[in-house]
């Protein structure tokens with residue numbers, strides 16, 4: 499008989515928490531997951547990834563954006579798109595996803611305990627605030643903290659849930675604003691900026707840094723900026739917001755440079771804060787940094803060996819995909835189950851309109867490491883599938899080692915980018931060369947054919963160089 503109620507208590511039911519719980523349950527362990535009744539599935543399902551990606555899909559479909567190349571600039575699936583049109587799809591998908599999470603936990607015998615968890619000692623979690631106000635206390639041999647993050651709110655800004663909003667509240671807007679200031683050009687800011695711009699809203703993006711999405715390929719970021727400017731987005735880089743004044747019908751955002759920007763609404767997407775302040779960390783022997791994040795070792799173990807932390811609460815890369823694997827690996831480590839480390843090669847997908855995705859090295863990284871490479875490019879407009887889909891701006895770029903012809907990086911912009919990237923990831927993961935892509939037959943007409951076109955482009959350039967060198 500164990501001295502504890504559970505072998506594992508997981509705090510937070512987002513991607514990290516879910517996978518930690520299910521991995522432990524599959525090993526025959528007794529597991530409880532604690533989360534608020536209305537947050538099953540975490541930030542991912544309720545306020546973050548799933549709503550934003552469904553909203554994007556609804557915007558993309560209803561605005562007819564992807565078909566305008568074929569049917570003209572005035573093409574729309576629906577003339578007056580309302581917030582209700584957009585939210586109907588979003589709420590439907592959230593509801594389904596919550597059910598999927600509940601069913602998966604239930605059929606694996608994981609107990610879902612409603613409320614907020616707080617340590618009272620290193621092995622005990624008190625749970626308060628269930629739907630009927632119940633309180634309970636659970637003990638566990640191991641604990642996984644997967645409490646994620648919430649939007650960071652600068653203290654000097656008055657968020658009013660109507661005109662000055664964070665990225666959670668943007669989902670409860672009661673109408674599509676005619677103009678919007680987006681503060682912060684991180685991934686969240688740019689994804690929402692592109693959605694509102696596609697809806698015909700005049701968007702101004704204010705970013706204190708000189709550039710946006712610095713980790714991406716600059717050529718692709720330029721293409722995105724070009725597209726967004728074309729949709730009436732204004733960028734203010736190197737500018738800091740110092741004040742937001744709210745009137746009855748509008749807001750005015752003041753920048754440190756003295757500029758003032760009127761807009762119907764303002765959305766803050768200026769980073770996120772770890773959800774650790776209400777966890778009673780002091781009773782567990784833990785401390786968080788000033789952004790609420792917890793430090794872990796290579797096995798996701800905190801400084802208290804039986805307490806693990808996974809997902810956004812441990813910081814970079816703060817993605818749903820990585821959080822899931824961290825949760826699984828934490829549970830395996832706790833219960834001594836052998837597991838491989840995660841592959842170092844991880845993709846990035848940015849669901850702007852149009853979307854961006856990449857995997858592997860960027861040109862800047864290769865240049866600074868003095869690794870010689872050649873570029874192979876395919877433009878969607880030269881692919882039959884690109885023409886059929888009406889995507890004339892998309893592109894795929896391969897970075898190929900001129901020394902051993904290995905694929906070093908793949909960067910995609912346009913339709914299907916976040917799926918297409920995985921072909922390049924698989925080739926790179928297996929140490930493949932550009933010749934594999936040249937020698938492989940792709941379905942025709944597909945966007946995947948871009949790999950072949952880009953591979954031929956790269957090999958033509960490498961051959962030209964080889965001929966020059968040998969003559």
Ligand SMILES: Cc1cc2nc3c(=O)[nH]c(=O)nc-3n(C[C@H](O)[C@H](O)[C@H](O)COP(=O)(O)OP(=O)(O)OC[C@H]3O[C@@H](n4cnc5c(N)ncnc54)[C@H](O)[C@@H]3O)c2cc1C
Pocket residue numbers: 509510511512513514515532533534537538539540541542543545546547548550551613614615616644645646647665686773776777808809810811816817818819820821822847849
């Ligand atoms: C707008 C937006 C868009 C995003 N888009 C993408 C994307 O396209 N792709 C991608 O990979 N990632 C995306 N992300 C990031 C992704 O959502 C996160 O990486 C992921 O949700 C983190 O998972 P997690 O396991 O840390 O838990 P989270 O999903 O953050 O959930 C944490 C859970 O813990 C609960 N919790 C907190 N404190 C307590 C407590 N004391 N007791 C009990 N429960 C508690 C919360 O209620 C919440 O349900 C996006 C995020 C946002 C905000």
Ligand SMILES: NC(=O)c1ccc[n+]([C@@H]2O[C@H](COP(=O)([O-])OP(=O)(O)OC[C@H]3O[C@@H](n4cnc5c(N)ncnc54)[C@H](O)[C@@H]3O)[C@@H](O)[C@H]2O)c1
Pocket residue numbers: 681682683684685686687689704705706707737738739767768769770815816817847848849
């Ligand atoms: N597609 C995806 O994978 C996806 C989508 C959305 C979110 N996410 C995750 O969510 C995390 C958080 O995203 P985020 O965009 O909120 O955070 P972020 O920290 O990446 O970006 C915030 C930006 O706001 C700027 N900023 C802060 N204060 C400002 C001010 N006063 N004036 C002007 N600019 C200011 C910062 O310089 C920064 O560039 C990301 O790191 C990412 O991991 C991923």
